[in-house]
Structures are given as structure tokens and as C-alpha cells.
Amino acid sequence: MQLLKKIGLLLFPVLLVMCKPGDKNRDSISIENHKVLAATPPMGWNSFDAYDCRIDEETYRHTVDFMSENLLEYGWNYAVIDYIWWHPAPGNWDTPRRKGHPNIRYKADGEPLFPEYTYIDEFGRLIPSPERFPSSVDGAGFKALGEYVHSKGLKFGIHIMRGIHRAAWYYDLPIKGTSYTARDIAEPNDTCGWCNHMYGVDYSKPGAQEYYNSLFELYASWGVDFVKADDTMYPPYHEKEIEMIRKAIDNCGRPIVLSLSCGEAPLGMADHLKSNANMWRISGDFWDTWPQLLHNFDLMNQWSSHNGPGHWADADMLPFGKISLDDRPHGPERESRFTWPEHYSLMTLWCIGKSPLMIGSDLLSISDKTLSFFQNSEVLYVNQFSASNRQVYKTNNEAVWVAEDPSNGDKFLALFNLxxxxRDITYDLELTKWRARYQVRDLWEKKDMGIVEGRINSTVDPHGAVLFKLVPK
Structure with a gap:
């Protein structure tokens, strides 16, 4: 039988491409060893900053092609489809929230208008809209798209919203492999404050873990390598649902990087985050403004001691290039409002602070100058392989971050003009007990700058940064 779009008719449809359990001969990824994933900060591209909730398959495939040809060799390997991919035309109406926001609408009698926008299978699991993703027709899901991404040498990522869709609750769909239904596990009073599609899942109810298990069983069958789970940390912090997601990934038979959104993550939950996720958002949605960038200096300083193999504090995406295409909800279509010096500050901070690196702009219209920020292997090396990353100090006028290369003892020094x-910035090497003579290399300019001892000085543009490697002589 064919999967039906009309939820009102979707009582007993059969999904043609059913999810397959993981290979029983393969070890599951446990809480103890999930950190083998994301041993270094993940690097990739996410569709949100440019396309909001409206990326389509053709555009996504072209972006994957671009990444494979221009970015993969530098380490950018995750290609992530952001939210509301089950909707054929999200955001094409005015809502009380804001124009373009894909909230659920209701009839005059209060019945939600599910049939016009939701694709869902018989077990209450959302599946891609074939209007936007033609290869998902007849319930095929993202399997073909995942295979295409893998054929290009990249890894496939998707965004999900925490919880279970309201349509699954409204039609009381069964939980796969159980005698329970959506109404047995859903919490109708627990909804996302900025996107009203989902109800929370009550961890204490029988069938709750099985629901999340069925989701990740499905995602594993599609070849998903990365999941951005949204509405997990925005107050309140959903500790138990995060743990259910973690367990579901462990049981799905496929290694999947778990990214939690949105922030600011509560610092008091750092140990819980490190035990359950590979990366988590420490900032709110980050856009192209200097005040937000300035705030992230403090956030990254607070979280720097919690970074390590398999668990990374995520300062959010890189809004370089063209963003907010077609005047999407986040302002007019534009090239990034960051000045060029601010580009250097942002990329330098994200790299020496070891944030995951996710490009947010439209890669299909990117300029060579913007692309160059993503192709500097010497700067990216600091993000991927440096250690002991920390802020030394920050004042109203300047900030200094340092790191080391554990393989050879080289030092990294970032000077920021705030x-x-x-203005000139002088750093006294004694503050970090760097007491040798050093050959200095400018990593952005890719050139050697001579020998220093005792202190280093550089003239830095307003809101700009420099990044040096110091090699002991």
C-alpha cells in the first residue's frame, strides 16, 4: 500500500521502505565509547542560515557537490539538512508568531490542519516531503539522498525536533514494536515555545524509549551520520529526553554524531552533556552582529575546560557569505554584515576555542574571498589538533587566547582587537611561561615573521584578529 500524505486517511498505511535493524554482528555505540565519534570538532555545512526550513533536494545535492569538490579536502565533511523537512512548503503563510514561521495552523473549530503539510508513517515518525525531496517518494525516506552524500565522500546529517509530532498524538498512532500509542507517551503540555509541531515525550511511560528507538532505527536505515536534536536545552533542560536519544543512538546499530540545540546550554549540566552528546550549543542562534560575537568570547571562555575528544561546546554556525535567502524570517537576504576584520575574529575564535565548525551560508553563491576562510589548512589545524586551549585575559579593548600543539610543542597565540x-597589541610571553626564542608564523597570511623572545607585538584592525604559531628555536 502507498504511504498517504493526507493524515485524515492515514490510519493503517504501510511504509514501503521499512527501517532495518542494525547489523547484529556490529557492536553498538555505548555511552562509554560514543566519544570515538567526533574525536576532533565536527566540520561541515548546515542549511539553516541560508535556507531556514526550505532547503530542497536539488539545491542540497548541488551543495553536496560543491563541498566534495571545494571543501572536503580541508575536513568539511558533514552536510546537514535543517528543520521541517517533512513539510512540502513550510513558512508560506502569516502566523501569529511571525511571517514565514512554519507553525501549525488550526481550523475555526480548533482542529489542526495536519493533512496539508505533514508526512508521517504509520508509527508516528516524520518522513521527508516528496514535493521537496523527490527521491523520498513512496515512503523511501532519505535513503537515496544519504547514499548520494556518501558517494561524494561526505557524511549525511539531519535536524530533528525533540518529541513526537502532534499529528501522531491526534490520530493516536502506535509505537513500533509495542502495544502503546502516541497518547500513552506524549506530554501535550510540553511544547516548543518557538515551533509548535511537537509534544514532549514522558520518559517514565512505557513505550517512550521504544519510540525514540524506532526513530533512530529509521535514521540508521537512511544512512544518517549526524543528528541535530533541537529544543533539547532551551529552558527547561530536557535531561531525560536527551538520555533517551542517547540510548536510541546506542541501540540503532550505526554510529551517529549527536548535536544538541538550541542554547545557551546550562553550564551546570556540563557533565551530563559530555556523557550524552558529541556537541551542544552554548549560544543562542548566532547571526552576523558584533555584539553577538563579543558575547561568544565569554561563552567560549566559560566552556573551554569542558572540550575534549568526543564532546565539544558549539558556538553555532558561521554566517559568512550570503544568508537569509529570499528574505527569510531572519532578516533580508544579504551578504554577511560582518566586516572583513570581524570575519578573521570569528574564525580565529572558533578555531582556537575548538568549536565545531558549521558553515551556514549559501555555498552556491560564495565568493572566492569568503571561501578562502574555509580553505586555510594552517588555521583549521588549530581547530582540529591543538590542545590546552584557553583564554589568557579579556579587557574592553583586547583578548588573548593560547593553545599548544601536543605533537611537537609548538604554541598558538591569538590576539583580538575588541x-x-x-591598535597595537603586545603580549608578554611570560604570562604563559613561554621562555624560549620562537620563530613566529602568521597563519592567516601563511608567512614567517621572524624571531621573538619575551613579548610579541602586532597591529590589529578594529574588531579584528591575528593568529600566530610560535615554534621554539
Whole structure:
């Protein structure tokens, strides 16, 4: 039987491409060893900043092609489809929330308008809209798209919203492999404050873990390598649902990187986050404004001691290039409002602070100058392989971060000009007990700068940064 779009008719449809359990001969990824994934901060591209909730298959495939040809050799390997991929045309109406926001609408009698926008299988699991993703027709899901991404040498990622869809609750669909239904596990009073599609899942109810298990069993059958789970940390912090997601990944038979959103993550839950996720958002949605970038200096400083193999504090995406295409909800279509010096500050901070690196812009219209920020292997090396990353100090006018290369003892030094005027910044190497003579290399310029001892000085543009490697002589 064919999967039906009309939820009102979807009582006993059969999904043609049913999810397959993981290979029983393969070890599951346990809480103890999930950190073998994301041994270094994940690097990739996410569709949200440019396309909001409206990326389609053709555009996504072209982006994957671009990444394979221009970015993969530098380490950018995750290609992530962001939210509401089950909707054929999200955001094409005015809502009380804001124009373009894909909230659920209701009839005059209060019945939700599910049939016009939701694709869901018989077990209450959302599946891609074939209007936007033609290869998902007849319930095929993202399997073909995942195979295409893998054929290009990349890894396939998707966004999900925490919980179970309201349509599954409304039609009381069964939980796969159980005698329970959506109404047995859903919490109708627990909804996302900015996207009203989902109800929370009550961890204490029988069938709750099985529901999440069925989701990740499905995602594993599609070849998903990365899941961004949204509405997990925005107050309140959903500790038990995060744990259910973790267990579901462990049981799905496929290694999947878990990214939690949105922030700011509560610092008091750092140990819980490190035990359950590979990366988590420490900032709110990050856009192209200097005040937000300035705030992230403090956030990254607070979280720097919690970074390590398999668990990374995520400062959010890189809004370089063209973003907010077609005047999406996050402002007019535009090239990034960051000045070029601010580009250097952002990329330097994300790299020496070891944040995951996710490009947010439209890669299909990117300029060579913007692309160059993503192709500097010497700068990216700091993000991937440096250690002991930390802020030394921050004042109103400047900030200094340092790190080391554990393989050879080289040092990394980032000087940030936080003021509105070009100025000299001098760093006393004694502050970090760097007491040798050093050959200095400018990593952005890719050139050697001579020998220093005792202190280093550089003239830095307003809101700009420099990044040096110091090699002991």
C-alpha cells in the first residue's frame, strides 16, 4: 500500500521502505565509547542560515557537490539538512508568531490542519516531503539522498525536533514494536515555545524509549551520520529526553554524531552533556552582529575546560557569505554584515576555542574571498589538533587566547582587537611561561615573521584578529 500524505486517511498505511535493524554482528555505540565519534570538532555545512526550513533536494545535492569538490579536502565533511523537512512548503503563510514561521495552523473549530503539510508513517515518525525531496517518494525516506552524500565522500546529517509530532498524538498512532500509542507517551503540555509541531515525550511511560528507538532505527536505515536534536536545552533542560536519544543512538546499530540545540546550554549540566552528546550549543542562534560575537568570547571562555575528544561546546554556525535567502524570517537576504576584520575574529575564535565548525551560508553563491576562510589548512589545524586551549585575559579593548600543539610543542597565540580603532597589541610571553626564542608564523597570511623572545607585538584592525604559531628555536 502507498504511504498517504493526507493524515485524515492515514490510519493503517504501510511504509514501503521499512527501517532495518542494525547489523547484529556490529557492536553498538555505548555511552562509554560514543566519544570515538567526533574525536576532533565536527566540520561541515548546515542549511539553516541560508535556507531556514526550505532547503530542497536539488539545491542540497548541488551543495553536496560543491563541498566534495571545494571543501572536503580541508575536513568539511558533514552536510546537514535543517528543520521541517517533512513539510512540502513550510513558512508560506502569516502566523501569529511571525511571517514565514512554519507553525501549525488550526481550523475555526480548533482542529489542526495536519493533512496539508505533514508526512508521517504509520508509527508516528516524520518522513521527508516528496514535493521537496523527490527521491523520498513512496515512503523511501532519505535513503537515496544519504547514499548520494556518501558517494561524494561526505557524511549525511539531519535536524530533528525533540518529541513526537502532534499529528501522531491526534490520530493516536502506535509505537513500533509495542502495544502503546502516541497518547500513552506524549506530554501535550510540553511544547516548543518557538515551533509548535511537537509534544514532549514522558520518559517514565512505557513505550517512550521504544519510540525514540524506532526513530533512530529509521535514521540508521537512511544512512544518517549526524543528528541535530533541537529544543533539547532551551529552558527547561530536557535531561531525560536527551538520555533517551542517547540510548536510541546506542541501540540503532550505526554510529551517529549527536548535536544538541538550541542554547545557551546550562553550564551546570556540563557533565551530563559530555556523557550524552558529541556537541551542544552554548549560544543562542548566532547571526552576523558584533555584539553577538563579543558575547561568544565569554561563552567560549566559560566552556573551554569542558572540550575534549568526543564532546565539544558549539558556538553555532558561521554566517559568512550570503544568508537569509529570499528574505527569510531572519532578516533580508544579504551578504554577511560582518566586516572583513570581524570575519578573521570569528574564525580565529572558533578555531582556537575548538568549536565545531558549521558553515551556514549559501555555498552556491560564495565568493572566492569568503571561501578562502574555509580553505586555510594552517588555521583549521588549530581547530582540529591543538590542545590546552584557553583564554589568557579579556579587557574592553583586547583578548588573548593560547593553545599548544601536543605533537611537537609548538604554541598558538591569538590576539583580538575588541575596540573600534586600529591598535597595537603586545603580549608578554611570560604570562604563559613561554621562555624560549620562537620563530613566529602568521597563519592567516601563511608567512614567517621572524624571531621573538619575551613579548610579541602586532597591529590589529578594529574588531579584528591575528593568529600566530610560535615554534621554539
Amino acid at each position: 575596540s573600534d580603532k586600529r
